[in-house]
Amino acid sequence: MSQTGVGVEGLPPARPGEGAPRRALAPLRREPAGRGRAWLSRRSVQQNLAGYVFLIPWLVGFFALTLGPMLASFYLSLTDFELFTPPEWLGFDNYVRLFTDDRRYLRALRVTFTYVLLSVPLKLAFALGIALLLNRGLRGLGLYRSVYYLPSLLGGSVAIAIMWRQVFSREGLVNQILALVGIEGPSWISDPSYALSTLVALAVWQFGAPMVIFLAGLKQIPQELYDAAAVDGAGKLSKFARITVPLLTPIIFFNLLMQMIGAYQAFTSAFVVSGGSGGPADATLFYTLYLYEEGFTNFEMGYASAMAWVLLAIIALSSAVAFLSARHWVHYSDV
Amino acid sequence: MAQAAIDPRAEPRTGAVAASGRWGRLGVHALLLLGAAAMLYPLLWLASSSIKPANLIFSDPSLWPRELDLSNYRRGWEGVAIPFGRFFLNSFVVAGGAVVGNLVACSMAAYAFARIDFKFKRLWFALMLGTIMLPAHATLIPQYILFLNFGWVNSFLPLIVPKFLATDSFFIFLMVQFIRAIPKELDEAAAIDGCGPFAVFWRIILPLMTPALVTTAIFTFIWTYEDFLLPLVYLSDMTKYTVPQGLRLFLASTGESAWGPLMAMSLVSLVPVFVIFFVFQRLLIEGISTTGLKG
Incomplete structure (x- = not known):
């Protein structure tokens, strides 16, 4: 993959807050002071729902194209697999x-x-x-x-x-x-x-x-x-x-x-x-x-x-x- | 900083090691110019070779061609079996699809991570960061088998669809950083006016994160356009080849016999990148300076 790069010194400057909204992370989160700001003020059903809707593409990609393939790749590495015949278990022979x-x-x-x-x-x-x-x-x-x-x-x-x-x-x-x-x-x-x-x-x-x-x-x-x-x-x-x-x-x-x-x-x-x-x-x-x-x-x-x-x-x-x-x-x- | 006081041209912020005096300054310029010439010389040589007749490419190192031979471009464009225009079309389809995919999927994920509070967000965020440095080879083979089972091998889908699933997590990270710098009061004001999460994303966040979107589009385009490994793995039918594969085909099938046309097409293949470089120079440099993108 051609992209690399993460600001090392600045990975996430602060984790996005989770749980109780007005915790130590307050300066970054700037919670609205008043009540009744519907979905923005606290974690609600709507926030959970919206979060996961926006995250769907990434979640599918993560499981189907990253995590799944990584595990599959490890399994395949323990087998003799030549694409058109089923994999045969070898244990760690490939590594040896x-x-x-x-x-x-x-x-x-x-x-x-x-x-x-x-x-x-x-x-x-x-x-x-x-x-x-x-x-x-x-x-x-x-x-x-x-x-x-x-x-x-x-x-x-x-x-x-x-x-x-x-x-x-x-x-x-x-x-x-x-x-x-x-x-x-x-x-x-x-x-x-x-x-x-x-x-x-x-x-x-x-x-x-x-x-x-x-x-x-x-x-x-x-x-x-x-x-x-x-x-x-x-x-x-x-x-x-x-x-x-x-x-x-x-x-x-x-x-x-x-x-x-x-x-x-x-x-x-x-x-x-x-x-x-x-x-x-x-x-x-x-x-x-x-x-x-x-x-x-x-x-x-x-x-x-x-x-x-x-x-x-x-x-x-x-x-x-x-x-x-x-x-x-x-x-x-x-x- | 004695010089800074005497020489009005000296910029105050450069401090550390201000060039000592006029001659030192000239010396540094001379050194930098020499270096710049050395850096650019191979590219200029490529350009001049592409318009030289074959017998002069390897006998005359000067940049100014003594004889012009523009037929290299015509012969190169005609290609070996398939005209080069086809490869360009394929490359633009793939790179264009990848750009759209990254813009849509990465901005959605970034908005969720930066602005919405939902269960297990920390876990997903940590996993997302973990995939940034993952080498492509770790997932290459099972992905190939997966796409083979879908019947997608030898089509553009394996090169485009993953982008719609936000697999280039680096850009998510870039956008998260950008969104966090947008004042949250704007979301709140919109929410008071009755905007739900989708409206806030569409009307507030997306328009305000244009610079991050442009940076993402530029780098996605260049990297996809220049990528060689994935097309090599997935595209076997010559009519589906992208530009890098087309060049490689030309190299492999004409061997040493057609350097002129090969150089001409190499240069032509760089034109889209040159254009982006000249148009978006400032954004490119800023993108690298602030996020550590690899160029």
């Missing part, structure tokens, strides 16, 4: 096979982890670096921001993946430029040792969206803090290290989480650049690519379901680690 008897799977894991570990930090470094440069009150901020943001908007498309294939082909743009300075570039896309790095480069090229979020975060830092620090004789460097960075850590954390979750699920770029194979020599065999191949090319749907659940576990675990580590480096305060 993944980790002990499938070298391509282990390869896919390694490729995916490498991709996440390279692309996410690089992307965030560019996003933060350019955001800091842009936050100096330069003229033309809007124009720069748009130009740097544009690739994020286009980057997920097949057209851009095709373009990337061209840019890095043996006679493509990159090698043409290298040739100008007398270097004979390799055949990036078809060389197993370079293919993955071209996909990392494509991800990094799309640093614009986190950059825009960083910029918004930088604008939130109160000027008074810098002024006060200046009065105390703080230099540029110490202002940066003691004000900018700490106050930005919640945004850094948010971007890190979002980009990481997205990177684990990367699919289109690898599919198009490798022609659907994950090649050369499985060098770009992303997790999702292998999952697609097992599920929808080989119709090994039980096995692919097991892969889907392991992916879910990996993403959940990585997020949990991020959240735990956040206690030590993310600075939440109202300064």
Whole structure:
């Protein structure tokens, strides 16, 4: 799914009130003071009814398209299921096979982890670096921001993946430029040792969206803090290290989480650049690519379901680690 | 902030690390311009390659084509077996349906969560938040089997119907946040005037949440239009292909022989996104800044 994003620091600012209306949540709920405002004043039969009527589409979607399929997927992951024959119970064999008897799977894991570990930090470094440069009150901020943001908007498309294939082909743009300075570039896309790095480069090229979020975060830092620090004789460097960075850590954390979750699920770029194979020599065999191949090319749907659940576990675990580590480096305060 | 006092152009709010003096400022501009050029160069190269004769695409890195060859566009548009116009039509049907679905279903759910008090609301709200980060792959296979049993595979329904069931919960969250910022007194005034929950939704909330609706429409359109995985899974008949599949078909069937037409069609396929970008730039940037939408 392409959408991600939740204001981490501001999940729901306050839970919508439930039960007794004038409880602690009063400031947010602003209950009407008087009586007789029919349905608005308290939870009534009409409110219950209206609530559920408005919620019907979501409830149907939640049970039929999210919760139901998740449970079904777990059941299927415990079976041998090839779509046109009934599932056969296997227990945890699929999971055992993944980790002990499938070298391509282990390869896919390694490729995916490498991709996440390279692309996410690089992307965030560019996003933060350019955001800091842009936050100096330069003229033309809007124009720069748009130009740097544009690739994020286009980057997920097949057209851009095709373009990337061209840019890095043996006679493509990159090698043409290298040739100008007398270097004979390799055949990036078809060389197993370079293919993955071209996909990392494509991800990094799309640093614009986190950059825009960083910029918004930088604008939130109160000027008074810098002024006060200046009065105390703080230099540029110490202002940066003691004000900018700490106050930005919640945004850094948010971007890190979002980009990481997205990177684990990367699919289109690898599919198009490798022609659907994950090649050369499985060098770009992303997790999702292998999952697609097992599920929808080989119709090994039980096995692919097991892969889907392991992916879910990996993403959940990585997020949990991020959240735990956040206690030590993310600075939440109202300064 | 010595500079700020001397240089009237310096904006007061930028504080932290104001560029030191005119030369520092110029240096930063030079750096940013260079970066911007590097970012845009591949796109410009794509544009210039699409109007070059095939033999020049890979021999001449300059952006200005020495010879023009517009036949790439004609040959590309004719496509392999099916003209490209068909793929565009399909993509617009799918993306349009998805936009309508998300607007209707997500706004309904958001109104319920933000404004109505009903039993188990907290539970549903927590579950809704939980699905935001759920990877599509966790439900992909059973959904496929479900839609296969409905006889919907190889139709647009699996790409559109889920949106009418508010499965893009991120947009619900976005709208809930937006509705909470609308003063509740307006609901109350309308209620005193005799509006029920439906009338309040229709006459008060919906008109006031237009910016959130536009943001939702824009991002739904772009993401659906660019999506490759779901059409790849569900659409097997070439006449039903969306634009990304059409491009991929072109790539797979012509191989290295038709780069010119392929580049031309790649560029054409980006035009709707460019148009949205230029028209709604401010909303796009605001949408990302305030909610952390992925671009």
